[in-house]
Amino acid sequence: MLNDFNEMRDVLQSANLRITMNRLEVLNILRKADKELTVLDILYTNEIANKKLSSSAVYQVLKHFEQMGIVSKFKINGEQALYCLKQENKNLRIYCQHCGHIEHFHDDVEFELKRLMQERSAVSLKLVLQKSRCTQCI
Incomplete structure (x- = not known):
């Protein structure tokens, strides 16, 4: 725990x-999360641990984390925002419209997009591909 x-x-x-x-x-x-979380997910996880944390506090913390580059935030189809720790290899996602499953992928496409970002001085990359059904739904 001390190391954490x-x-x-x-x-x-x-x-x-x-x-x-x-x-x-x-x-x-x-x-500790194995997937992207909404603010409600964070609050629910926190309640299970019997700790007091308000929704406004969570929103404020996430806002600061996003500004400082600690977390990534994205929305799909106007749904609630999803948050996850920012990681180099988790910028590209495939979202299943049927079950909501999110799959991360990393390949040459991301490398090319990052090259274009540098070339054009872009500051962030957020890409979500959507498909009607994933392999888990079929």
Whole structure:
């Protein structure tokens, strides 16, 4: 557990964010998640742990994390925003419109897009491909 705390502290310090219990709790929930989470998912996970965290606090923490490049935020079809820790190889997603399954992929397309981003001084890459049914639905 101490190692986990040190890692989370380092993430916050490298982003020049003050270490608070709310930030540590949200960061820990996102770090342990195996999928993208909504604010409600974060609140529910937090409630199970019997810790007090308001929705406004979660939104505020996520806003700061997004501004500092710690998390990625994206929406699909105007649904609730989904959040996950920012990772180099998780920028491209395939979203199943039937079941909501999200698959991450990394291949030459992403490399080419990143090259174009550099060439045109773009600051972020968020791409979601949608399909009517995924392999889990078939």
